Amino acid sequence: MYRTSIFRLLPLLILAVALVLGGCGRDKAEEQAPAATQQANSAEANQAEEVAAGDPVKGKELFATTCAACHGPAGEGVQGLGKDMTTSTFIADQSDAELLAFIKVGRAPTDPLNTTGVLMPPKGGNPALTDEQLMDIIAYIREIHVD
Numbered sequence: 001m002y003r004t005s006i007f008r009l010l011p012l013l014i015l016a017v018a019l020v021l022g023g024c025g026r027d028k029a030e031e032q033a034p035a036a037t038q039q040a041n042s043a044e045a046n047q048a049e050e051v052a053a054g055d056p057v058k059g060k061e062l063f064a065t066t067c068a069a070c071h072g073p074a075g076e077g078v079q080g081l082g083k084d085m086t087t088s089t090f091i092a093d094q095s096d097a098e099l100l101a102f103i104k105v106g107r108a109p110t111d112p113l114n115t116t117g118v119l120m121p122p123k124g125g126n127p128a129l130t131d132e133q134l135m136d137i138i139a140y141i142r143e144i145h146v147d
């Protein structure tokens with residue numbers, strides 16, 4: 001009698017322990033990662049506040065040479081390479097200074113905020129771009145954004 005009920009309960013106990021352990025581990029990782037990203041972003045955003053607003057005409061050319069390969073000639077995105085920028089709520093929510101900080105670091109596939117599993121390289125893979133040129137690109141990105 002007694003032995004049968006223990007054997008029936010055992011799988012349930014193991015399942016319960018596994019759920020509790022698994023749940024705790026995940027919460028911790030989720031709490032820590034975005035906090036670290038936010039700190040890095042705001043530190044860079046503060047530095048960027050002194051950068052003047054960009055020129056969208058120059059930005060369009062720079063976008064065509066560095067960003068269009070992955071994000072499409074008009075920022076509409078390329079499947080498997082880069083996201084659509086024209087309808088991005090992430091872009092809409094960022095200030096120019098925050099976007100500048102973001103573009104300088106990019107977004108690794110392992111970043112919890114990554115949505116496609118594909119790398120957004122720092123400065124779009126063109127380390128020669130200056131803050132001023134990135135601000136030109138941001139001015140252009142604002143023009144093609146539809147919301």
Ligand code: HEC
Pocket residue numbers: 063066067068069070071081082083084085088089090091099102103107113114115116117118119120121123124125137
């Ligand atoms: C090698 C391909 C590649 C290049 C080149 C590239 N990007 Fe990206 N970019 C990506 C990918 C992939 C993502 C989406 C990452 C993700 O899944 O979250 C992304 C995301 C972004 C985002 C965030 C969009 C969102 O909605 O989350 C911005 C802003 C951005 N890129 C700007 C740029 C700019 C500006 C350039 C040019 C200087 C550039 N990218 C060049 C691949 C690229």
